[in-house]
Amino acid sequence: MQSDNCGPDRPAHPGIFPTGEAGKSDHEPAERSVDFPVSVVLPAGGTGERTGLQTPKQFCSFLGRPLISYTVQTFERLSWIQSIVVVVAKEHMDLMTDIIQRFQHRKVRVVPGGSTRHRSIWNGVLALGGEAEGEAAAGDRPKVVIIHDAVRPFVEEDFLYKITMAAKEQGAAGAIRPLVSTVIATTAEGYLDHSLERAKYRASEMPQGFTYDVIYQAYQRCTESDFEFGTECLHLALQYCGTNAKLIQGPPTLWKVTYKRDLAAAESIIKDALSQSACIITGGSAHAATLAGALQKAAGALDTELEVIPDLMGENASYLLKEWNFIRVSVNCSCLSEVEALLGDLEAADRALLHPVVVIWVHLSCSGESSISGGKVEPDGLMELASAAKLHNILLYGIQLQQSKEIERWERSVLKVMEITSALIRERSPALVGQLLQA
Protein backbone atom coordinates (compact mmCIF):
# COMPACT_ATOMS: atom_id res chain seq x y z
CA MET A 1 0.00 0.00 0.00
CA GLN A 2 1.30 3.41 -0.68
CA SER A 3 -0.22 6.80 -0.58
CA ASP A 4 0.33 9.33 -3.33
CA ASN A 5 0.35 12.91 -2.40
CA CYS A 6 1.33 15.37 -4.99
CA GLY A 7 0.03 18.12 -2.78
CA PRO A 8 -1.22 21.49 -3.99
CA ASP A 9 0.70 23.12 -6.78
CA ARG A 10 2.69 25.75 -4.97
CA PRO A 11 6.15 27.26 -5.40
CA ALA A 12 8.79 25.42 -3.47
CA HIS A 13 9.18 26.95 -0.04
CA PRO A 14 12.56 28.68 0.30
CA GLY A 15 15.13 26.67 2.13
CA ILE A 16 16.97 27.89 5.19
CA PHE A 17 20.20 25.92 4.87
CA PRO A 18 23.26 26.92 2.86
CA THR A 19 23.58 25.48 -0.62
CA GLY A 20 27.16 24.58 0.12
CA GLU A 21 28.70 27.93 -0.80
CA ALA A 22 29.96 29.07 2.55
CA GLY A 23 27.58 31.44 4.22
CA LYS A 24 25.25 31.78 1.24
CA SER A 25 21.74 30.96 2.32
CA ASP A 26 19.55 29.30 -0.24
CA HIS A 27 16.36 31.34 -0.23
CA GLU A 28 15.90 29.98 -3.71
CA PRO A 29 17.50 26.72 -4.92
CA ALA A 30 20.15 27.38 -7.52
CA GLU A 31 18.79 26.20 -10.87
CA ARG A 32 20.74 23.17 -12.12
CA SER A 33 19.99 21.31 -15.30
CA VAL A 34 19.71 17.56 -15.00
CA ASP A 35 18.54 16.00 -18.23
CA PHE A 36 17.51 12.63 -16.82
CA PRO A 37 14.90 11.62 -14.20
CA VAL A 38 16.11 11.47 -10.60
CA SER A 39 14.10 10.07 -7.70
CA VAL A 40 14.81 9.77 -4.00
CA VAL A 41 14.29 7.02 -1.41
CA LEU A 42 14.26 8.25 2.19
CA PRO A 43 14.45 5.28 4.59
CA ALA A 44 12.52 6.33 7.70
CA GLY A 45 11.27 3.01 9.01
CA GLY A 46 13.48 2.71 12.08
CA THR A 47 12.62 3.01 15.77
CA GLY A 48 15.52 5.25 16.81
CA GLU A 49 16.35 3.10 19.82
CA ARG A 50 19.70 4.80 20.41
CA THR A 51 17.96 8.09 21.27
CA GLY A 52 16.31 6.39 24.22
CA LEU A 53 13.06 8.13 23.30
CA GLN A 54 9.62 6.67 22.70
CA THR A 55 9.14 8.71 19.53
CA PRO A 56 11.27 7.53 16.60
CA LYS A 57 13.80 10.30 15.93
CA GLN A 58 12.54 10.99 12.38
CA PHE A 59 9.23 12.09 13.94
CA CYS A 60 10.74 14.19 16.74
CA SER A 61 9.64 17.82 16.33
CA PHE A 62 11.80 20.92 15.96
CA LEU A 63 10.00 24.27 16.13
CA GLY A 64 6.71 22.46 15.62
CA ARG A 65 7.77 20.32 12.67
CA PRO A 66 9.02 16.70 12.57
CA LEU A 67 12.62 16.09 11.53
CA ILE A 68 11.57 14.11 8.46
CA SER A 69 9.65 17.12 7.12
CA TYR A 70 12.89 19.14 7.02
CA THR A 71 14.56 16.36 5.04
CA VAL A 72 11.63 16.03 2.61
CA GLN A 73 11.66 19.81 2.11
CA THR A 74 15.33 19.72 1.16
CA PHE A 75 14.59 17.40 -1.75
CA GLU A 76 11.13 18.56 -2.87
CA ARG A 77 12.35 22.10 -3.51
CA LEU A 78 14.85 20.90 -6.13
CA SER A 79 13.24 21.11 -9.55
CA TRP A 80 15.46 18.31 -10.89
CA ILE A 81 14.09 15.79 -8.38
CA GLN A 82 11.02 14.12 -9.94
CA SER A 83 9.72 12.07 -7.02
CA ILE A 84 10.40 11.14 -3.41
CA VAL A 85 9.50 7.86 -1.71
CA VAL A 86 9.44 7.94 2.07
CA VAL A 87 9.66 4.47 3.61
CA VAL A 88 8.12 4.22 7.08
CA ALA A 89 7.03 1.44 9.42
CA LYS A 90 3.52 0.22 8.65
CA GLU A 91 2.22 1.70 11.91
CA HIS A 92 3.49 5.15 10.86
CA MET A 93 1.98 5.27 7.37
CA ASP A 94 -0.96 7.43 8.47
CA LEU A 95 1.28 9.70 10.55
CA MET A 96 3.56 10.27 7.56
CA THR A 97 0.62 10.93 5.27
CA ASP A 98 -0.66 13.51 7.77
CA ILE A 99 2.76 15.18 7.88
CA ILE A 100 2.83 15.41 4.08
CA GLN A 101 -0.63 16.97 4.01
CA ARG A 102 -0.07 19.32 6.94
CA PHE A 103 3.15 20.75 5.55
CA GLN A 104 1.95 20.55 1.94
CA HIS A 105 4.91 18.45 0.81
CA ARG A 106 4.93 17.63 -2.89
CA LYS A 107 6.24 14.84 -5.11
CA VAL A 108 6.08 12.49 -2.11
CA ARG A 109 4.81 8.92 -1.77
CA VAL A 110 4.77 6.82 1.40
CA VAL A 111 5.44 3.07 1.35
CA PRO A 112 5.79 0.57 4.20
CA GLY A 113 9.28 -0.27 5.44
CA GLY A 114 10.82 -3.54 6.48
CA SER A 115 12.42 -5.00 9.59
CA THR A 116 15.86 -3.72 8.59
CA ARG A 117 17.17 -0.62 6.81
CA HIS A 118 18.06 -2.63 3.69
CA ARG A 119 14.58 -4.10 3.51
CA SER A 120 13.10 -0.64 3.82
CA ILE A 121 15.32 0.76 1.10
CA TRP A 122 14.45 -2.19 -1.18
CA ASN A 123 10.74 -1.47 -0.67
CA GLY A 124 11.40 2.10 -1.66
CA VAL A 125 13.29 1.11 -4.82
CA LEU A 126 10.48 -1.28 -5.78
CA ALA A 127 7.96 1.53 -5.33
CA LEU A 128 9.92 3.70 -7.77
CA GLY A 129 9.49 1.00 -10.38
CA GLY A 130 5.81 0.66 -9.59
CA GLU A 131 6.38 -2.87 -8.34
CA ALA A 132 5.31 -2.09 -4.80
CA GLU A 133 1.79 -2.15 -6.22
CA GLY A 134 2.35 -5.31 -8.20
CA GLU A 135 2.55 -3.78 -11.65
CA ALA A 136 5.80 -2.68 -13.25
CA ALA A 137 5.53 0.87 -14.46
CA ALA A 138 8.74 0.94 -16.44
CA GLY A 139 8.00 4.45 -17.68
CA ASP A 140 8.20 5.87 -14.16
CA ARG A 141 11.57 4.38 -13.48
CA PRO A 142 14.17 7.08 -12.75
CA LYS A 143 17.61 6.97 -14.33
CA VAL A 144 19.25 7.70 -10.96
CA VAL A 145 18.03 6.90 -7.44
CA ILE A 146 19.33 8.93 -4.52
CA ILE A 147 19.17 7.02 -1.24
CA HIS A 148 19.37 9.23 1.83
CA ASP A 149 18.68 8.49 5.50
CA ALA A 150 15.63 10.54 6.52
CA VAL A 151 17.47 11.50 9.72
CA ARG A 152 20.14 13.46 7.87
CA PRO A 153 18.24 16.74 7.33
CA PHE A 154 21.16 19.02 6.47
CA VAL A 155 22.10 17.85 3.03
CA GLU A 156 23.12 20.56 0.57
CA GLU A 157 21.97 20.88 -3.02
CA ASP A 158 25.52 21.24 -4.35
CA PHE A 159 26.50 17.90 -2.89
CA LEU A 160 23.33 16.11 -3.99
CA TYR A 161 24.06 17.26 -7.52
CA LYS A 162 27.63 15.93 -7.36
CA ILE A 163 26.47 12.53 -6.09
CA THR A 164 23.75 12.35 -8.74
CA MET A 165 26.05 13.15 -11.65
CA ALA A 166 28.71 10.73 -10.37
CA ALA A 167 26.11 7.97 -9.99
CA LYS A 168 24.93 8.56 -13.56
CA GLU A 169 28.51 8.22 -14.84
CA GLN A 170 29.79 5.49 -12.55
CA GLY A 171 26.63 3.53 -11.68
CA ALA A 172 27.08 4.27 -7.96
CA ALA A 173 28.40 7.10 -5.82
CA GLY A 174 28.61 7.67 -2.10
CA ALA A 175 29.40 10.33 0.47
CA ILE A 176 32.38 9.86 2.73
CA ARG A 177 33.81 11.75 5.69
CA PRO A 178 37.15 11.45 7.49
CA LEU A 179 37.12 9.12 10.49
CA VAL A 180 37.04 10.91 13.80
CA SER A 181 38.16 7.89 15.87
CA THR A 182 40.51 5.06 15.00
CA VAL A 183 38.82 1.75 14.08
CA ILE A 184 40.07 -1.30 15.94
CA ALA A 185 39.33 -5.03 15.68
CA THR A 186 38.65 -6.86 18.94
CA THR A 187 39.18 -10.48 20.00
CA ALA A 188 36.24 -12.66 21.10
CA GLU A 189 37.42 -12.09 24.68
CA GLY A 190 37.09 -8.32 24.27
CA TYR A 191 40.75 -7.43 23.84
CA LEU A 192 42.48 -5.51 21.11
CA ASP A 193 43.25 -7.67 18.10
CA HIS A 194 44.61 -4.90 15.86
CA SER A 195 43.90 -1.32 14.84
CA LEU A 196 43.28 -0.10 11.30
CA GLU A 197 45.47 2.59 9.76
CA ARG A 198 42.98 5.42 10.00
CA ALA A 199 44.34 7.33 7.00
CA LYS A 200 43.32 4.44 4.74
CA TYR A 201 39.68 4.45 5.85
CA ARG A 202 36.70 6.78 5.64
CA ALA A 203 33.25 6.91 7.20
CA SER A 204 30.52 6.01 4.72
CA GLU A 205 27.73 8.57 4.95
CA MET A 206 24.64 9.52 2.91
CA PRO A 207 23.45 10.59 0.33
CA GLN A 208 24.32 7.77 -2.02
CA GLY A 209 23.34 7.57 -5.65
CA PHE A 210 22.82 4.64 -7.99
CA THR A 211 21.51 4.11 -11.47
CA TYR A 212 18.14 2.46 -11.04
CA ASP A 213 19.33 -0.72 -12.77
CA VAL A 214 22.36 -1.11 -10.47
CA ILE A 215 20.50 -0.72 -7.16
CA TYR A 216 17.57 -2.81 -8.41
CA GLN A 217 19.87 -5.63 -9.51
CA ALA A 218 21.97 -5.42 -6.33
CA TYR A 219 18.93 -5.91 -4.12
CA GLN A 220 17.51 -8.61 -6.39
CA ARG A 221 20.72 -10.62 -6.01
CA CYS A 222 21.68 -9.99 -2.40
CA THR A 223 21.24 -12.62 0.32
CA GLU A 224 18.96 -12.82 3.33
CA SER A 225 22.05 -12.20 5.44
CA ASP A 226 22.68 -8.97 3.55
CA PHE A 227 19.10 -7.88 4.18
CA GLU A 228 19.31 -8.84 7.84
CA PHE A 229 22.75 -7.60 8.85
CA GLY A 230 24.08 -5.32 6.10
CA THR A 231 24.36 -1.54 6.43
CA GLU A 232 26.09 -0.55 3.19
CA CYS A 233 24.33 -0.15 -0.17
CA LEU A 234 27.65 0.60 -1.90
CA HIS A 235 28.87 -2.83 -0.91
CA LEU A 236 25.83 -4.49 -2.51
CA ALA A 237 26.49 -2.63 -5.77
CA LEU A 238 30.09 -3.85 -5.82
CA GLN A 239 29.36 -7.37 -4.63
CA TYR A 240 26.38 -8.13 -6.88
CA CYS A 241 26.81 -5.81 -9.85
CA GLY A 242 30.58 -5.32 -9.96
CA THR A 243 29.91 -1.58 -9.77
CA ASN A 244 32.60 0.29 -7.92
CA ALA A 245 31.11 3.42 -6.37
CA LYS A 246 32.70 6.80 -6.85
CA LEU A 247 33.41 8.17 -3.38
CA ILE A 248 33.02 11.91 -2.80
CA GLN A 249 33.98 13.66 0.41
CA GLY A 250 31.00 15.55 1.72
CA PRO A 251 30.64 18.50 4.12
CA PRO A 252 30.33 17.95 7.90
CA THR A 253 26.58 18.74 7.63
CA LEU A 254 25.93 15.18 6.38
CA TRP A 255 25.92 13.75 9.93
CA LYS A 256 23.15 11.38 10.98
CA VAL A 257 20.85 12.08 13.93
CA THR A 258 21.47 8.98 16.04
CA TYR A 259 21.67 9.84 19.75
CA LYS A 260 19.62 12.19 21.91
CA ARG A 261 22.40 14.79 21.82
CA ASP A 262 22.06 14.85 18.03
CA LEU A 263 18.47 16.04 18.37
CA ALA A 264 19.62 19.04 20.42
CA ALA A 265 22.34 19.75 17.85
CA ALA A 266 19.83 19.56 14.99
CA GLU A 267 17.46 21.99 16.74
CA SER A 268 20.33 24.42 17.33
CA ILE A 269 21.32 24.32 13.64
CA ILE A 270 17.73 24.97 12.56
CA LYS A 271 17.39 27.89 14.99
CA ASP A 272 20.72 29.32 13.82
CA ALA A 273 19.59 29.12 10.21
CA LEU A 274 16.36 31.02 10.99
CA SER A 275 17.99 33.77 13.04
CA GLN A 276 20.66 35.09 10.69
CA SER A 277 18.83 38.32 9.88
CA ALA A 278 15.86 40.54 10.61
CA CYS A 279 14.03 43.38 8.92
CA ILE A 280 13.06 46.59 10.77
CA ILE A 281 10.00 48.39 9.43
CA THR A 282 9.94 52.06 10.49
CA GLY A 283 6.71 53.21 8.89
CA GLY A 284 8.68 56.17 7.58
CA SER A 285 8.97 57.80 11.01
CA ALA A 286 12.16 59.77 11.68
CA HIS A 287 12.20 58.72 15.35
CA ALA A 288 11.76 55.08 14.31
CA ALA A 289 14.54 55.43 11.74
CA THR A 290 16.84 56.81 14.44
CA LEU A 291 16.06 53.86 16.67
CA ALA A 292 16.53 51.47 13.73
CA GLY A 293 19.97 52.93 12.99
CA ALA A 294 20.97 52.54 16.63
CA LEU A 295 19.67 48.94 16.65
CA GLN A 296 21.62 48.17 13.48
CA LYS A 297 24.76 49.37 15.20
CA ALA A 298 24.06 47.26 18.29
CA ALA A 299 23.16 44.24 16.12
CA GLY A 300 26.66 44.13 14.66
CA ALA A 301 27.96 43.06 18.04
CA LEU A 302 25.28 40.35 18.24
CA ASP A 303 25.97 38.80 14.82
CA THR A 304 22.49 39.56 13.47
CA GLU A 305 22.12 41.30 10.12
CA LEU A 306 19.43 44.02 10.30
CA GLU A 307 17.89 45.66 7.25
CA VAL A 308 15.81 48.84 7.67
CA ILE A 309 12.86 49.59 5.39
CA PRO A 310 9.98 52.07 5.69
CA ASP A 311 7.27 49.63 4.61
CA LEU A 312 6.60 46.45 2.68
CA MET A 313 5.44 48.15 -0.49
CA GLY A 314 6.85 47.76 -3.98
CA GLU A 315 10.20 45.96 -4.05
CA ASN A 316 10.21 45.73 -0.26
CA ALA A 317 7.35 43.23 -0.50
CA SER A 318 10.05 40.67 -1.34
CA TYR A 319 10.97 40.61 2.36
CA LEU A 320 7.67 38.86 2.98
CA LEU A 321 8.97 35.93 0.97
CA LYS A 322 12.51 35.71 2.25
CA GLU A 323 12.71 37.03 5.82
CA TRP A 324 11.83 35.02 8.92
CA ASN A 325 12.09 37.87 11.46
CA PHE A 326 10.36 41.28 11.45
CA ILE A 327 10.64 44.23 13.86
CA ARG A 328 7.83 46.80 13.59
CA VAL A 329 8.68 50.09 15.31
CA SER A 330 5.77 52.27 16.46
CA VAL A 331 6.47 55.73 17.86
CA ASN A 332 4.16 57.30 20.44
CA CYS A 333 1.40 55.19 19.03
CA SER A 334 0.17 52.34 21.13
CA CYS A 335 -2.39 51.23 18.60
CA LEU A 336 -1.56 47.90 17.09
CA SER A 337 -3.01 48.57 13.66
CA GLU A 338 0.45 48.70 12.04
CA VAL A 339 1.33 45.32 13.56
CA GLU A 340 -2.04 43.95 12.52
CA ALA A 341 -1.34 44.99 8.92
CA LEU A 342 2.05 43.25 8.99
CA LEU A 343 0.52 40.06 10.40
CA GLY A 344 -2.10 40.16 7.65
CA ASP A 345 0.60 40.48 4.98
CA LEU A 346 2.51 37.54 6.44
CA GLU A 347 -0.59 35.36 6.65
CA ALA A 348 -1.47 36.24 3.06
CA ALA A 349 2.07 35.31 1.95
CA ASP A 350 1.62 31.92 3.64
CA ARG A 351 5.08 32.40 5.09
CA ALA A 352 4.91 30.37 8.23
CA LEU A 353 3.83 26.99 6.95
CA LEU A 354 7.25 25.41 7.41
CA HIS A 355 9.00 27.71 9.88
CA PRO A 356 7.65 29.98 12.63
CA VAL A 357 7.97 33.66 11.67
CA VAL A 358 8.88 36.12 14.44
CA VAL A 359 7.30 39.58 14.66
CA ILE A 360 8.53 41.95 17.35
CA TRP A 361 6.57 45.13 18.02
CA VAL A 362 8.88 47.79 19.44
CA HIS A 363 6.92 50.61 21.04
CA LEU A 364 9.02 53.77 21.34
CA SER A 365 7.53 56.40 23.59
CA CYS A 366 8.95 59.85 22.91
CA SER A 367 6.28 61.82 24.68
CA GLY A 368 8.19 61.85 27.94
CA GLU A 369 5.26 60.37 29.82
CA SER A 370 5.86 56.83 30.90
CA SER A 371 3.97 54.63 28.57
CA ILE A 372 3.49 52.30 31.51
CA SER A 373 2.21 54.81 34.07
CA GLY A 374 0.18 56.50 31.33
CA GLY A 375 -1.31 53.09 30.74
CA LYS A 376 -1.07 53.96 27.05
CA VAL A 377 -0.28 50.49 25.81
CA GLU A 378 -2.94 47.83 26.17
CA PRO A 379 -0.94 44.61 26.87
CA ASP A 380 -4.21 42.66 26.53
CA GLY A 381 -4.53 43.94 22.98
CA LEU A 382 -1.08 42.56 22.20
CA MET A 383 -1.87 39.21 23.79
CA GLU A 384 -5.10 38.96 21.82
CA LEU A 385 -3.32 39.72 18.55
CA ALA A 386 -0.52 37.31 19.45
CA SER A 387 -2.91 34.47 20.21
CA ALA A 388 -4.54 34.86 16.80
CA ALA A 389 -1.16 35.09 15.04
CA LYS A 390 0.09 31.95 16.81
CA LEU A 391 -2.60 29.96 14.97
CA HIS A 392 -0.73 30.87 11.78
CA ASN A 393 2.66 29.96 13.27
CA ILE A 394 3.60 33.63 13.66
CA LEU A 395 5.18 34.46 17.03
CA LEU A 396 4.36 38.05 18.12
CA TYR A 397 6.28 39.68 20.97
CA GLY A 398 6.33 43.29 22.31
CA ILE A 399 9.16 45.47 23.65
CA GLN A 400 8.67 48.92 25.15
CA LEU A 401 11.30 51.64 25.53
CA GLN A 402 11.37 55.37 26.10
CA GLN A 403 13.30 57.94 24.17
CA SER A 404 15.88 59.49 26.49
CA LYS A 405 17.91 62.66 26.09
CA GLU A 406 20.65 61.13 28.24
CA ILE A 407 22.90 59.50 25.64
CA GLU A 408 24.15 56.77 27.95
CA ARG A 409 20.66 55.85 29.08
CA TRP A 410 19.40 55.84 25.49
CA GLU A 411 22.26 53.63 24.35
CA ARG A 412 21.62 51.23 27.25
CA SER A 413 17.95 50.99 26.26
CA VAL A 414 18.81 50.39 22.61
CA LEU A 415 21.29 47.67 23.50
CA LYS A 416 18.69 46.06 25.76
CA VAL A 417 16.13 46.11 22.91
CA MET A 418 18.67 44.41 20.64
CA GLU A 419 19.58 41.79 23.24
CA ILE A 420 15.93 40.97 23.88
CA THR A 421 15.25 40.93 20.13
CA SER A 422 18.15 38.55 19.46
CA ALA A 423 17.02 36.20 22.21
CA LEU A 424 13.40 36.19 20.98
CA ILE A 425 14.49 35.53 17.37
CA ARG A 426 16.97 32.82 18.36
CA GLU A 427 14.71 30.89 20.73
CA ARG A 428 11.31 31.45 19.04
CA SER A 429 9.74 30.51 22.36
CA PRO A 430 5.97 30.09 22.35
CA ALA A 431 6.02 30.84 26.10
CA LEU A 432 6.79 34.56 25.58
CA VAL A 433 4.28 35.14 22.81
CA GLY A 434 2.15 38.25 23.47
CA GLN A 435 4.38 39.48 26.29
CA LEU A 436 5.26 43.21 26.51
CA LEU A 437 8.88 43.26 27.62
CA GLN A 438 10.62 46.35 29.03
CA ALA A 439 13.97 47.56 27.67
Ligand SMILES: Nc1ccn([C@@H]2O[C@H](COP(=O)(O)OP(=O)(O)OP(=O)(O)O)[C@@H](O)[C@H]2O)c(=O)n1
Ligand atom coordinates in the same frame (compact mmCIF):
# COMPACT_ATOMS: atom_id res chain seq x y z
N1 LIG B 1 14.08 -1.02 9.54
C1 LIG B 1 14.61 0.19 9.30
C2 LIG B 1 15.68 0.70 10.10
C3 LIG B 1 16.18 1.97 9.83
N2 LIG B 1 15.62 2.69 8.81
C4 LIG B 1 16.07 4.05 8.56
O1 LIG B 1 17.43 4.11 8.22
C5 LIG B 1 17.97 5.36 8.62
C6 LIG B 1 19.31 5.20 9.32
O2 LIG B 1 19.19 4.19 10.29
P1 LIG B 1 19.45 4.39 11.87
O3 LIG B 1 20.12 5.70 12.13
O4 LIG B 1 20.06 3.17 12.38
O5 LIG B 1 17.95 4.52 12.41
P2 LIG B 1 17.25 3.55 13.48
O6 LIG B 1 17.36 2.14 13.05
O7 LIG B 1 15.88 4.12 13.69
O8 LIG B 1 18.13 3.82 14.78
P3 LIG B 1 18.44 2.77 15.97
O9 LIG B 1 19.44 1.81 15.38
O10 LIG B 1 19.02 3.65 17.04
O11 LIG B 1 17.14 2.10 16.33
C7 LIG B 1 16.95 6.03 9.52
O12 LIG B 1 16.34 7.09 8.83
C8 LIG B 1 15.97 4.91 9.81
O13 LIG B 1 14.65 5.39 10.03
C9 LIG B 1 14.59 2.18 8.02
O14 LIG B 1 14.11 2.84 7.10
N3 LIG B 1 14.11 0.93 8.28
Ligand SMILES: O=P(O)(O)OC[C@@H](O)[C@@H](O)[C@@H](O)CO
Ligand atom coordinates in the same frame (compact mmCIF):
# COMPACT_ATOMS: atom_id res chain seq x y z
O1 LIG C 1 24.06 1.96 10.63
P1 LIG C 1 22.88 2.74 10.97
O2 LIG C 1 21.60 1.95 10.79
O3 LIG C 1 22.94 3.50 12.27
O4 LIG C 1 22.79 3.93 9.88
C1 LIG C 1 22.97 3.64 8.55
C2 LIG C 1 24.43 3.93 8.18
O5 LIG C 1 25.14 2.77 8.29
C3 LIG C 1 24.47 4.36 6.75
O6 LIG C 1 23.67 5.49 6.72
C4 LIG C 1 25.85 4.78 6.29
O7 LIG C 1 26.87 4.09 6.95
C5 LIG C 1 26.01 4.64 4.79
O8 LIG C 1 25.73 3.35 4.38
